[in-house]
Amino acid sequence: MSTSPHRFGHIALLGPPNAGKSTLLNALLGQKLAIVSPKPQTTRNQLAGILTLGDAQIVLIDTPGVHVPRGSRLNSRIVEAAWQALAQAQAIVLVLDCPFYLQKPDLLEKDIKLLSRPVERSGLPVIVALNKLDALADVKNMLPVMARLGEAWPGAEIVPVSALKEKGLDQLLSVMTAHLPEGDSLYPEDELTTAPMRFLASEIIREKLFLALSQELPYNTAVAIEHWQDTPKGARVNAVIYVSRDRHKGMVIGKGGKVLKDVGSKARQDLIELMGGPVHLELFVKVREGWTEDEFFLNELGEEQ
Ligand code: GDP
Ligand code: MG
Ligand code: K
Known part of the structure; x- marks a missing residue:
């Protein structure tokens, strides 16, 4: 056989x-x-x-x-x-x-x-x-x-x-x-990705921004996870949404904070699913002018990987 x-x-x-x-x-x-x-x-x-x-x-x-x-x-x-x-x-x-x-x-x-x-x-x-x-x-x-x-x-x-x-x-x-060569598996069978959880979390937040914001604005936003703590009650995650202009900040936050709140609760839903446990998510918006041209900042974000 x-x-x-x-x-x-x-x-x-x-x-x-x-x-x-x-x-x-x-x-x-x-x-x-x-x-x-x-x-x-x-x-x-x-x-x-x-x-x-x-x-x-x-x-x-x-x-x-x-x-x-x-x-x-x-x-x-x-x-x-x-x-x-x-x-x-x-x-x-x-x-x-x-x-x-x-x-x-x-x-x-x-x-x-x-x-x-x-x-x-x-x-x-x-x-x-x-x-x-x-x-x-x-x-x-x-x-x-x-x-x-x-x-x-x-x-x-x-x-x-x-x-x-x-x-x-x-x-x-x-x-x-x-099309693949013969070889043994390199990763355990329950492993889903090589990407770190922090990266996946920032991507989820970026997706919700893409869905919530119109036109060009999403292209000028970046997300960085500033703080991540795994506690017995679940993960506590602080993320910063960077925008490149002052007036964009208001658009990301929305009237009475509505846009940001919406982004946060949708992102949280996906994070809970991804991590299989409770998540406490806090979002902050910061202006960083010209970040899409800032080599140092892009390296920090890992956009070049
Ligand atoms: P990417 O930019 O190539 O990664 O494309 P995405 O996966 O982000 O999908 C772009 C858009 O095409 C989204 O709105 C998807 O829902 C839609 N899409 C992707 N695959 C299909 C498909 O098989 N059928 C249809 N009708 N839409 C699809
Ligand atoms: Mg894609
Ligand atoms: K797409």
């Missing part, structure tokens, strides 16, 4: 902003780890989720969306983080938004061009997760997009999925596993 060997490796999730990379990571893990919002560039850092299967352990690296860096230092760091993820990986899953390309075929060409360079340079095998199938009027509509992607990356396996509705994920997992 022959059994298939156990496999271990890293796989990078790469793709344009809003294609559904973080949603896919969460769906594969079966737990919310990466933050998700309808706004591009919600994910600033790379985040690794550990997926333990019967015959493999896969470290999935979620990355910020690939786009042309423009403007601030924070922005170019977001793109750098995506490149760094490739250096550790044995395969790439390109996550692409199928219904979007049916609406905007010229952007399919643009994204193929943008993604080809890092993919080629990495020399890694490519798997395409053609996402958001649930949003197609007819699944047959994806065929021309699949054909074009097959041309762009010959030999790549293209797996239609819906990260949101959790469709096609088993197929994707078996294709991913097949």
Whole structure:
């Protein structure tokens, strides 16, 4: 009787902003780890989720969306983080938004061009997760997009999925596993991530800010955990929300403190779920002018990881 060997490796999730990379990571893990919002560039850092299967352990690296860096230092760091993820990986899953390309075929060409360079340079095998199938009027509509992607990356396996509705994920997992080298698991099977709890907590708060605030404001906020204490009654967490302008402070706090209160209670809910116990969360808002350009501050926040 022959059994298939156990496999271990890293796989990078790469793709344009809003294609559904973080949603896919969460769906594969079966737990919310990466933050998700309808706004591009919600994910600033790379985040690794550990997926333990019967015959493999896969470290999935979620990355910020690939786009042309423009403007601030924070922005170019977001793109750098995506490149760094490739250096550790044995395969790439390109996550692409199928219904979007049916609406905007010229952007399919643009994204193929943008993604080809890092993919080629990495020399890694490519798997395409053609996402958001649930949003197609007819699944047959994806065929021309699949054909074009097959041309762009010959030999790549293209797996239609819906990260949101959790469709096609088993197929994707078996294709991913097949691309990994033989090896033992590196992490205990109940370990979900390589990221520290503090980082996950600050990400949760950032997600709630993204959801609560309109337009450009979320891009100018950062979250730092200032104090964390585990007590018998649960975790006591103090977090600071940094804004880059004085007038933004009022917007984050809201009338009568409503916005901040709302962000705090939603974040607390998610933190309780993540930590499996009571959480006491206090949020503060501080102005730090020009923080998106401040190398020292960005290092402190760990935005370059
Ligand atoms: P990322 O920027 O690539 O990490 O994308 P996110 O995971 O943050 O998702 C961006 C948006 O697309 C969010 O509003 C998600 O709910 C939505 N989304 C992600 N996957 C799917 C999917 O399979 N179907 C649909 N309809 N929406 C999705
Ligand atoms: Mg993301
Ligand atoms: K997003």
